[in-house]
Amino acid sequence: MLEQTEQDAPSPWHEGELAIQRSVGVVERMDGPGRNFVRKAMPEQHRAFFPMLPFVVLGAVDAKGDVWATIRAERPGFMASPEPEVLEVGLPRDPADPADAGMDDGDAIAMLGIQLETRRRNRLNGVIRRTDAKGFDVRVGQSFGNCPQYIQPRSAAFVRDPDMPTATQPLHSGQLDDRALGMVEGADTFFVASYVDRANGERQVDVSHRGGNAGFVRVGADSVLTIPDFAGNRFFNTLGNILVNSKAGLVFVDFETGDMLQMTGNAEVLLDSPDIATFQGAERLWRFTPEEIVLRPDALPLRWRKESVDLLRRSRG
Numbered sequence: 295m296l297e298q299t300e301q302d303a304p305s306p307w308h309e310g311e312l313a314i315q316r317s318v319g320v321v322e323r324m325d326g327p328g329r330n331f332v333r334k335a336m337p338e339q340h341r342a343f344f345p346m347l348p349f350v351v352l353g354a355v356d357a358k359g360d361v362w363a364t365i366r367a368e369r370p371g372f373m374a375s376p377e378p379e380v381l382e383v384g385l386p387r388d389p390a391d392p393a394d395a396g397m398d399d400g401d402a403i404a405m406l407g408i409q410l411e412t413r414r415r416n417r418l419n420g421v422i423r424r425t426d427a428k429g430f431d432v433r434v435g436q437s438f439g440n441c442p443q444y445i446q447p448r449s450a451a452f453v454r455d456p457d458m459p460t461a462t463q464p465l466h467s468g469q470l471d472d473r474a475l476g477m478v479e480g481a482d483t484f485f486v487a488s489y490v491d492r493a494n495g496e497r498q499v500d501v502s503h504r505g506g507n508a509g510f511v512r513v514g515a516d517s518v519l520t521i522p523d524f525a526g527n528r529f530f531n532t533l534g535n536i537l538v539n540s541k542a543g544l545v546f547v548d549f550e551t552g553d554m555l556q557m558t559g560n561a562e563v564l565l566d567s568p569d570i571a572t573f574q575g576a577e578r579l580w581r582f583t584p585e586e587i588v589l590r591p592d593a594l595p596l597r598w599r600k601e602s603v604d605l606l607r608r609s610r611g
Contacts, residue, residue, distance in 0.1 A: 306332040306436060308490055308498075311534030317565055318577075320528050328529075335378035336437045340416045344373040344381060344407045348450055349596060353404035353419075353487025353501030353543065354396030360558040360586070362393035363487035363501055363545040367596050368456045372429075373407075381405070381418065384429040390464050392556060392588050393487075393543075399424040402497035403432060404487060410598065411449045413442035419499050435498065441527060444505035446482045448549060448598040460552075460592040467587045470517045474589055477546045477555045478519065482508045487543040488535035488561075500531045510573070518583050519544075520569065522576030533580060536561045542582055549598035551591070559585040 306328050307315070315321045344350070349367040356362065372384040383405075388394045397403065401422045408415040418437040424430040470478065478484075482505060489499040504521065512520045523533060536542060542561040547554055564570070564579040573579065 303329040305329055308492060308534065308538065310490065310537035311530045313537055314530040314533050314563070314565070315528060318528070324528050332436050332438045334436065335434055336375055336381065336418065337378075340407075340418070340437060340439070341375035341378065343409075343414065343416055344375065346370055347373065347407050347409060348452070349594070350383070350385075351406040351408060351485045351501050351503075351545075352393060352397075353406075353489070353499045354393045354401065355489055355497065355499060355541075356392070356395040359541065361487045361489050361499070361541050361543040362391075362396065362556055362558050363485045363543045364391050364393035364556060365485070365545060365547060365554060365594060366391075367452075367594055369452075379434050381420075381432045381434065382429065383432060386429065387427040388459070390459065390590065390593070392558070392586075397422060397424070397430065399430075402435075402489070402499045404489075404499035404501040405432065406485065406501045406503060408445070408503060410445060411447055413445040413447060415440045415442070415445065415503060417500070417502065435496070438529075440503075443526060444524060445503065446505055447601040449601075450596045450598045452595050453552070453597050454595045456595045458595070460590075462591040464593075465589040465591070467589070468585070470513065470584070470587065471589075473553075474555050474587060475513060477548055477553065478511055478513055480508055481511055481546050482506060483549075484511070484544055484546045486532055487545075488532050488539070489541065490535050490538045498535075500535055502532050516583075518581055520579055520581050522570075522573035523578045523580060524575050525577055533563050533578070536563050536580060544582060544584075547594065549600065552594035552597060554590045554593040556588045556590065557582075557584040557586070559583045 404419040420435040487501040540560040
């Protein structure tokens with residue numbers, strides 16, 4: 295079989311991604327990288343990377359159309375790639391996780407493998423194939439890597455057996471309480487899930503990392519989050535999705551306690567606003583209005599030790 299060339303490969307960008315690329319004048323520049331680097335199968339480096347990880351970030355859409363981001367942890371080796379088009383994921387069902395409702399057989403899913411201590415990250419999206427509650431396979435739709443920008447280095451260690459769930463029950467709310475507000479305002483890291491339904495009928499989910507110096511996310515009096523978008527790879531997967539479909543899901547982690555804060559709601563992109571200048575290094579902003587909030591104390595069996603880094607200064611250097 296002849297290998298597909300860059301010119302033969304279809305463009306992976308949809309109308310939302312192209313609109314933001316067009317707004318900064320990079321449509322032509324990003325056409326080649328899109329065709330070349332966004333693949334329908336995992337390269338060997340990615341296939342070796344995922345099995346090394348003790349956790350993975352997931353994005354999933356529930357039956358109501360709400361999208362959730364989540365983090366699931368297991369001993370390294372819980373993921374494996376028997377072939378480039380498939381990733382096996384040994385994660386059991388978790389009814390305490392609102393994202394689990396979007397992980398049935400045939401559902402679209404997004405995955406981010408991120409190694410905080412080395413600042414490596416690789417993404418994929420695809421479709422779940424599930425035969426039981428013990429785990430699932432993902433048939434890869436898109437696979438690509440990302441640069442290490444804005445990743446706060448941290449080393450992780452298990453504090454309990456990951457197969458032993460916490461006894462603490464999730465707390466559901468429609469607004470940010472003091473604990474949730476503190477997690478958001480003190481964060482230097484969070485993850486965001488979004489999705490679009492493509493013209494061919496396929497649902498494409500994405501989950502990505504967002505980072506900055508602690509406090510880079512601002513919360514208004516109405517609990518609306520304002521988030522800066524810094525210079526990056528110009529793919530604009532998240533913001534492009536939001537332009538087409540405002541649904542978004544965020545997850546924040548307290549790396550010292552294992553608490554996890556999950557939110558689903560609606561987002562909007564601000565390409566031109568006087569507020570952009572009030573965020574150091576921001577090129578544009580986006581705002582997120584939470585509609586459902588789930589605080590899950592001690593949800594993660596991992597704890598992380600942080601290496602102090604000025605992320606904006608490091609990214610410029």
